[in-house]
Amino acid sequence: MSFDTPGSSTLxxxxxxxxxxxxxSDVPAIQSIYAEHVLTGVASFEETPPHVDDMRNRLASVRxxxxxxxxxELDGVVAGYCYATPYRPRAAYRxxxxxxxxxxHAYRGRGLGRLLLRALIERCESGPWRQMIAVIADNGxxxxxxxxxxAGFELVGTLRAVGFKHGRWLDTTLMQRTLGSxxxxxPHDC
Numbered sequence: 183m184s185f186d187t188p189g190s191s192t193l194x195x196x197x198x199x200x201x202x203x204x205x206x207s208d209v210p211a212i213q214s215i216y217a218e219h220v221l222t223g224v225a226s227f228e229e230t231p232p233h234v235d236d237m238r239n240r241l242a243s244v245r246x247x248x249x250x251x252x253x254x255e256l257d258g259v260v261a262g263y264c265y266a267t268p269y270r271p272r273a274a275y276r277x278x279x280x281x282x283x284x285x286x287h288a289y290r291g292r293g294l295g296r297l298l299l300r301a302l303i304e305r306c307e308s309g310p311w312r313q314m315i316a317v318i319a320d321n322g323x324x325x326x327x328x329x330x331x332x333a334g335f336e337l338v339g340t341l342r343a344v345g346f347k348h349g350r351w352l353d354t355t356l357m358q359r360t361l362g363s364x365x366x367x368x369p370h371d372c
Contacts, residue, residue: 199294201301204241204251204263211260212253213237215286224319224352225284225326227345243267249279250305254294261289264298266306269315277369278313279306283329295325299333307361310369316357319345327355335359 204212217231232240244251244265251265262285269278281302283295306314316335318326331337335357343351 198256199261199297200255201252201297202255204253204265206238206241208253208260208263209238209241210234212241212263212284215260215263215284218287219284223324224345224347225324227319227347227352229347241265248309250302252298252301252305254285254298256289256292256294261286261292262294262298264302266302266311266314269313276371277311278315279311280315280317283326295329296332299329303333303359303361310371311361312364312369314359314361316359318355318357320352321355327357330357330359333359 213232213234216226216237219225220228220231241251244267247268249266249268251263253260253263255261262283264281264283266279266281269275269280281299283298283302285294285298303314314335316326316330318330321327321340327337336359337355338358339356341354341356344354345352
């Protein structure tokens, strides 16, 4: 599935973001974006960037669960990506998923995160999932809190000082958004 998304007000009028399913050929660009976040930021609590083969395995794992893994291209370059993973491995959690979004440094502040999150939510609402969880580090200092709030997520809690990276303790903020009918009716597999 491919999404052609006209530029939002934060994208220049001559720029068009193309959102599409990630492919194996996107993995080196995905790894590069993620490595930058691992090394310089706190959006990930990993401290050593995974290799391309590790990222390829992660893409395959997301696909094996039938979950979406999307990339955003600007002028033919992968500028960001997002995906959903199972929230927890135990069976009772099977209707809850967690979102992840990463934007390349040169492309931040252009509205790509908003486009990616909107597309991810849309794709997940067409599946059997009922809740989407966002686990946001460092009180959302990079704009993640407002991004998720604008997409309908609600603050549900904060875990204090659960990570230590770059010489400081980090909190994680939990946000949640209902997908589809949420808890208003039992899932189809019951």
